[in-house]
Amino acid sequence: MRRSLVRTGTAVTVLGLLAGCSAGGSGSDSGRTVLQVAALEGGYGRDMYTQVIKAYEASHPDIDVQLQISKSIEDEITPNMKAGRYPDVVVLGQGRKAALTETLVKDKALEDLTPVLKEKVPGEDTTVGDKLTEGIVGNLNTNPYGTDQTYLMPMYYAPTGLFHNKGLFEQKGWKVPGTWDEMFALGDTAKKQGIPLFTYPTAGYLDSYFFALLADVGGEQFYTDVMTYKKDVWKSANARKALDITTKLLGYAAPATVGYANEQDFTKNQQLVLDNKALFMPNGTWIVGEMADAPRADGFQWGLTPLPAVTSGGKRYITTSVESVWVPSAARQKDAAKKFIAYLYSDEAAKIFAESNAIQPVEGIANSLSAENAEFYKVYEDPKVAALVGGFASTAPVEGVDIKATLFDTANSIVSGDTTEDKWQSALNEASEKLRQAGS
Amino acid sequence: MLVCLLPASVLFAVFMIVPTVNVFRMSLYTWSGFSPDMRFVGLDNFRHLLDDQQFVRAFQNTIALLVVVTVVTMGMGLFLAAIMTRQRLRGRNLYRFVLYIPNVLSVVVIAAIFSAMYDQENGLLNGTLRLLSLDGLQQVWLGDQKVVLYSVAIAMVWQSLGYYMVLYMSSMAGIPEELYEASALDGASPARQFFALTLPLIWENLRTTLTFFIMSAVNLSFVLVRAMTGGGPDGSSEVLLSYMYKQAYTNSSYGYGMAIGVVIFAFSFLVSLLVSRATRREPLQF
Numbered sequence: 001m002r003r004s005l006v007r008t009g010t011a012v013t014v015l016g017l018l019a020g021c022s023a024g025g026s027g028s029d030s031g032r033t034v035l036q037v038a039a040l041e042g043g044y045g046r047d048m049y050t051q052v053i054k055a056y057e058a059s060h061p062d063i064d065v066q067l068q069i070s071k072s073i074e075d076e077i078t079p080n081m082k083a084g085r086y087p088d089v090v091v092l093g094q095g096r097k098a099a100l101t102e103t104l105v106k107d108k109a110l111e112d113l114t115p116v117l118k119e120k121v122p123g124e125d126t127t128v129g130d131k132l133t134e135g136i137v138g139n140l141n142t143n144p145y146g147t148d149q150t151y152l153m154p155m156y157y158a159p160t161g162l163f164h165n166k167g168l169f170e171q172k173g174w175k176v177p178g179t180w181d182e183m184f185a186l187g188d189t190a191k192k193q194g195i196p197l198f199t200y201p202t203a204g205y206l207d208s209y210f211f212a213l214l215a216d217v218g219g220e221q222f223y224t225d226v227m228t229y230k231k232d233v234w235k236s237a238n239a240r241k242a243l244d245i246t247t248k249l250l251g252y253a254a255p256a257t258v259g260y261a262n263e264q265d266f267t268k269n270q271q272l273v274l275d276n277k278a279l280f281m282p283n284g285t286w287i288v289g290e291m292a293d294a295p296r297a298d299g300f301q302w303g304l305t306p307l308p309a310v311t312s313g314g315k316r317y318i319t320t321s322v323e324s325v326w327v328p329s330a331a332r333q334k335d336a337a338k339k340f341i342a343y344l345y346s347d348e349a350a351k352i353f354a355e356s357n358a359i360q361p362v363e364g365i366a367n368s369l370s371a372e373n374a375e376f377y378k379v380y381e382d383p384k385v386a387a388l389v390g391g392f393a394s395t396a397p398v399e400g401v402d403i404k405a406t407l408f409d410t411a412n413s414i415v416s417g418d419t420t421e422d423k424w425q426s427a428l429n430e431a432s433e434k435l436r437q438a439g440s
Numbered sequence: 441m442l443v444c445l446l447p448a449s450v451l452f453a454v455f456m457i458v459p460t461v462n463v464f465r466m467s468l469y470t471w472s473g474f475s476p477d478m479r480f481v482g483l484d485n486f487r488h489l490l491d492d493q494q495f496v497r498a499f500q501n502t503i504a505l506l507v508v509v510t511v512v513t514m515g516m517g518l519f520l521a522a523i524m525t526r527q528r529l530r531g532r533n534l535y536r537f538v539l540y541i542p543n544v545l546s547v548v549v550i551a552a553i554f555s556a557m558y559d560q561e562n563g564l565l566n567g568t569l570r571l572l573s574l575d576g577l578q579q580v581w582l583g584d585q586k587v588v589l590y591s592v593a594i595a596m597v598w599q600s601l602g603y604y605m606v607l608y609m610s611s612m613a614g615i616p617e618e619l620y621e622a623s624a625l626d627g628a629s630p631a632r633q634f635f636a637l638t639l640p641l642i643w644e645n646l647r648t649t650l651t652f653f654i655m656s657a658v659n660l661s662f663v664l665v666r667a668m669t670g671g672g673p674d675g676s677s678e679v680l681l682s683y684m685y686k687q688a689y690t691n692s693s694y695g696y697g698m699a700i701g702v703v704i705f706a707f708s709f710l711v712s713l714l715v716s717r718a719t720r721r722e723p724l725q726f
Contacts, residue, residue, distance in 0.1 A: 107475035259583025399696035400492035412673035
């Protein structure tokens with residue numbers, strides 16, 4: 001009796017393991033193409049994906065889209081990917097802690113999606129490329145190797161900049177500063193009233209600040225030089241100017257900032273702005289949803305402004321955060337994946353995404369935005385403000401070198417006085433040079 | 441007999457020996473963790489480590505944490521165990537229970553508790569200092585680069601103390617009472633009894649727990665640092681394992697991460713050896 005029980009148990013276990021091993025593969029199932037889609041469940045929620053997939057399957061009965069969605073999607077798909085089971089489509093941007101997208105970019109393990117731009121949007125007469133907002137592709141964000149090939153298709157875009165309480169400015173009769181001189185003058189005025197000028201959630205949020213500042217200081221070419229690690233670029237006068245401005249600004253940081261600038265407490269820094277305990281913080285439009293339930297000062301109203309200009313009337317750039325969709329080169333259903341991605345830019349899909357405040361970079365979408373969102377996206381209408389998309393160019397990994405950490409995290413040490421601007425500049429130059437050599 | 445050992449040997453080889461050998465092997469390659477493109481670089485990863493100031497800092501932090509946490513935990517564990525065993529304290533079982541609780545809690549829960557306690561504005565610690573009019577002692581516990589490592593160390597001590605105290609209590613309980621009575625008749629004070637009797641008689645237990653504690657502290661520091669500070673501010677609380685994780689998984693330098701793993705392995709092995717040698721004595725028996 002006992003032996004038969006053991007045998008039965010063993011058989012069940014083996015069958016279970018075999019069943020487990022066979023699950024999750026993409027391929028054809030009774031004539032239908034199975035498309036595996038993995039998506040990050042970010043601030044926009046998960047419902048929009050299920051709705052879009054439902055709509056896609058209704059018009060494509062030969063396709064069965066299987067969605068895997070999670071707030072830590074990297075942790076869920078990585079073990080399968082290492083075992084050779086890749087999803088066909090991944091909606092996951094850069095800048096995440098696990099850096100999965102960046103790793104695949106460095107490995108040159110992404111499918112070239114340039115043909116998708118020429119693909120007709122299903123059910124429409126226009127191509128994907130024609131439908132996308134001008135300038136949203138062809139930058140280092142979508143073309144990470146600095147070539148004409150697009151590997152990361154832009155999925156949602158959001159302006160980032162300095163968020164503040166518009167209500168407080170109205171109440172105090174303060175003007176949102178247009179130049180850095182005005183900014184620091186406001187910092188002195190606010191300081192007298194016990195309100196620090198600046199805070200940041202974590203140092204990583206300074207990406208939206210720094211990228212725009214570099215372009216404001218030295219123009220787009222200088223910005224590109226920094227992002228592509230031009231030799232001695234961090235020794236240049238423009239780089240020094242950007243660091244001068246930043247060091248001065250960090251001198252106005254709320255005292256609580258560094259203590260709360262970690263993964264666990266960052267919302268406390270965001271709360272400083274809601275409580276009128278800090279004037280400005282760098283952030284993106286997702287902040288509205290993220291802090292929707294947080295208490296706030298009377299008359300609080302979200303405001304977004306680009307960084308002040310370096311000189312009066314000077315051009316101002318606004319870093320535009322773009323999340324991406326991509327296809328691993330090892331995916332099995334690459335053609336179906338590309339067609340599905342083309343559909344994601346259809347009017348039908350864009351409407352569903354926009355209802356969850358996930359705004360896609362397609363022409364004319366601004367007209368369909370809700371009042372608060374429309375206000376944020378109006379920032380692009382100012383002729384003196386230009387959108388800036390991108391980030392550091394991808395190179396082969398360099399052991400021990402993370403230039404984003406060197407650029408952003410050092411801000412904590414500047415605020416606390418644990419390092420100097422000179423050392424910061426020197427460390428940036430060293431990191432940039434190592435990456436330049438790795439990229440060349 | 442050999443057939444009986446076979447399943448265990450196979451499991452040991454598959455789950456212990458092969459992964460360990462793989463760590464050593466991978467440390468000789470540059471590899472991102474995904475790509476089929478693995479390049480043999482020999483000892484280059486180890487050479488890079490020598491020039492990597494962040495690695496040096498993480499190593500220093502790890503050593504500092506190990507020294508501080510080990511000395512405090514072992515010292516306090518022994519002291520409290522001696523008091524609980526030798527003194528007729530009222531509510532002794534309650535103290536033992538309360539001190540043991542942290543060991544049952546998940547490390548992430550402990551991280552959350554201490555983050556709340558360390559909150560610079562609304563935290564228990566600064567709040568108490570304000571209440572006692574000791575405003576000058578208030579700190580930005582997780583934001584000050586000179587303080588943050590000690591803040592993590594306190595959480596580590598709190599988590600481990602009760603467990604080791606209970607271990608030492610059980611050892612001390614086994615020492616015959618007559619020895620203490622005899623030494624008391626000879627005029628030995630409780631402190632003298634502790635150093636001349638208790639400590640030598642539980643020495644073997646102390647040696648074992650010391651090695652065990654040092655190894656577990658390396659792992660504990662990683663989990664607490666990840667949950668409380670993320671290694672920040674600006675790398676000031678980075679420890680070897682958290683730096684290894686960042687290099688292997690965030691900086692796409694898997695081979696380099698494995699080289700750090702090899703260093704951790706060698707370091708742990710060396711520390712165990714040193715502790716074992718330094719604490720070796722003729723065992724005393726009763």
